[in-house]
Amino acid sequence: MPELKHILEYANNVLSVDQYNDYGPNGLQVEGRREIKSILAGVSASQALIDEAVRINADMLLVHHGYFWRGESPVLTGIKRKRIQTLLSHEINLVAYHLPLDAHPELGNNAQLALKLDMQVEQRFDLGGAIGIGYQGQLKTAMDADQFASHLERKLGRKPVYVKGNDKKILSIAWCSGGAQSYFDEVISRGVDAYLTGEASEYNFHSAMENQVNFFSAGHHATERYGVQALAELLVKKFDLTYSFFDQENPI
Ligand SMILES: [Zn+2]
Known part of the structure; x- marks a missing residue:
């Protein structure tokens, strides 16, 4: 079964993440299971997306908007606590790519x-x-x-x-x-x-x-739906994974 570290190595390299001084960390943001067979992709790591990952038992969430943005409060309270608690308790990996994926x-x-x-x-x-x-x-x-x-x-x-x-x-x-x-x-x-x-x-x-x-x-949201899907499709082909995209309606 494909290992998380190999998927990350490959994706970080394809996207040249080292070239970017981004507003948040690119690549792995919250660590979960070591082996990956399914990916759920979405634009933003909202609670709805995490709940869907739990529902379908996805091993890895792949998003464009993750967490830990520069300037944001580092404390884990409120919706941030709930999101991270859900990820950790289900051992779901959160992987995010921002500017490299633009x-x-x-x-x-x-x-x-x-x-x-x-x-x-x-x-x-x-x-x-x-x-x-x-x-x-x-x-x-x-x-x-x-x-x-x-x-x-x-x-x-x-x-x-x-x-x-x-x-x-x-x-x-x-x-x-x-x-x-x-x-x-x-x-x-x-x-x-x-x-x-x-x-x-x-x-x-x-x-x-x-x-x-x-x-x-x-x-x-509408202009940033497509990069994460293209990346997920590449990873699916390369590592023989299953994948779905969760499009949470967002008018903004
Ligand atoms: Zn954006």
Whole structure:
């Protein structure tokens, strides 16, 4: 039976975790069983995801948003105590990959988003000191802002929040999954027609209007569903595991 340490070694290497100075630890976060035959993947290590892992007797949880974020209180109280207690008492491993799973050129959220949304990747760029988490390219079919918003809703199953900066067709686009709305102004200087991310802030509206650049917020959860699934599928093939994905509905 595959051992946890071999799966971790392989995944850490594929994702080049050592290259990232992340907001939380990448790889193993809570240790459980030594041998792994089943993985449950999800976007965030919520209690609902852990409860599902208990229900199906998964050996390992694989997530994009784990625990122990920089700046968060280190004490184990409240929902954090309950989550970790459930993991430990059922010996379920919690494995999390954050920025490396946004940036990876094939498995990452942004690469997977390009496939899902028919966007051609031309280059990756650094954002906020994180290597290659920004993506830039072209829409395979040019669309104006309203058409692209409908396209996002169709493909991601969630209505985007968007600001139409101009009436022109969008061709060049930059994107970064999750909560990357604070990088909008930095991205505008790259000369793209539109920026797509997961969340929105009030000031994004004014930047979009005054710079006449389209801004799209398609959901933090909705834009980060795909990287963890691509990674899980790779691990399943490599180590002959069983796997399922638990998609907890999240409108944000
Ligand atoms: Zn995220």
